[in-house]
Amino acid sequence: MATTSRSARTRGLTLSRGQGLRPDSNGSRRERLTALAFVAPALLGFVVFYLWPTLRGIYYSFTDFDVFNRPVWVGLQNYVEVFGDATFGNAMKVTVEYVLINIGTQTVLALLLAVLLHRLTRSVLVRSVIVLPYLISNVVVALVFYWMLDAQIGITNQFLGWLGLDAIPFFGDQNWAIPTIALVNTWRHLGYTALLLFAGMIMIPNDVYEAGRVDGASEWKMFWRITLPLLRPILALVLVITVIGSFQAFDTVAVTTGGGPGDATRVIQYYIFDLAFQRYRFGYASAVSVVLFLILAAVAFVQLRLMRADESDVA
């Protein structure tokens, strides 16, 4: 990427028909219009189905809206309530616990798996098998594991019985429920995450590894010195996507525990759902959503900053 002086850039803009345009200029008028045309459909979808409902939601968060009556402005009352809300505090605690277990296991295992796919075997069969869990929906996965982990006749507890261990009520125990749901979702997303990381690894030129091997570097060393640094943009992408997704776990909880036992699996998303669709406290639910949104935005921003996702070392 060469940088140009201001005069060169101006000259680039005065060239006729945008031809011979410098790649690093600010774009001709024609290029700007083209860009607008390319972004238009996504912009339409963004404005109508993301921006507008978001603004509406923010407005509702300052009201007592209950879906049936006209919303009445109540100022910061909802937000004051959020910070004194013990159920909200518990929901945040439970959610963070879920995210740490889910993302921790998922990322480490996916990296390991991607490396195995990249360096050990490139068998199509292996890669196809690995991706299978991602093909089926959260609802289906939740139902299958709900069955396999059933306290009485689930196969997992039969297996524990053979090993001479006591049966574990995976979904029915305060301490087991969240790790169980987190690991169920790790099972579902592991292959998909590994696939994305693997796609990034493929783009690393092979001669880098050749050179490493000639120098006598071990696989372990090559992972830390070559793979991980060059994978950074893709890893950043994967981490941001998965962390944000993980914070919004809902389907699995809805199908299996419904937030129980007690409040042990009432993750933040489920709490909001509860408030809005069971108790019709939509104004308050919106306020909780705003708080969640701010937390997610901060987390993503910090991650992208740390990983510098914009810069690729490969191209």
Next chain:
Amino acid sequence: MATTATTYDQVVAVHGTGAGERRRVSVGRVLAWTVLGLIMLVTLFPFYWMLRTAFSNGAALSSEPSSLLPVEGTWGAFKRVLGLATTAEAQAQGGSGAALDIGRYLLNSVIVSVCITAGQVFFGAMAAFAFARLRWPGRNLVFFVFLTALMVPPIFTQLPNFLLVRDLGLLNTYAGIILPFFFMTPFAIFFLRQFFLSIPREVEEAARIDGAGAVRRFFRVILPMASGPLLTLTILQYIQAWGEYFWPLLVGSDEKVRVITVGLGIFRAQTPQGTPDWAGLMAGTLLAALPIVILFALFARKIVNSIGFSGIK
């Protein structure tokens, strides 16, 4: 300076696989294979268990909970969920006897998922092109704003969107289920932009010098070079659309547009005698998973092999 989009096979032909030329049996290799084997086993077992349970007699499941083979093997559960069994037959095998039309739900899922995917991938690629390969003022700001949409908890936009769909008179229509996802998904744009960014400038520059406009560069240069990521994204978004649960439940619970996930959720709630109809439920989940698995089986080689492309050589 020949840089072309390549499939994985071509990369291998040029570079080799990167796996050691001389397969030495070492402790590390054995350990690595063991780990891989274990991961594959844990991955596949639930699928087998789904199959085994679906072919079992639901009423007899609890008598032999650890049998590796179906208990009293029968098609009963499938008949039940496809609405082919009489109420008496269904209840004899632990079903609730409630009517269920999984065939219809599967068709609805196909219609909805195909429409959503087509829109998302095409419009997403267009936007990603503008963000990665065109220069315009405010580009990064708009991208960042799009990115924030990723952080907006779906549940936050879903009730206002529900009100919007209701006001448009689109409740319980395909359009109502499809529209919010159709034009844009931040993930598709983010994902494709990352790949588009890594395509070397020189490639596009050559086309530009030949007088190719943006539209032609998009279709002739960028899209072919990103065919791997595009196909991957298409499959991923299709699967995503297929598995969508909450939104269709909100706006499309009506029998005529009900999708498979919503159908299964309703089926799950019909709990006879306090315990779920496990065999029926697994038959239903199997039928829900099957179309996707078959689709994947057809494209698996192409998908897993076309991921990634070589950069500058």
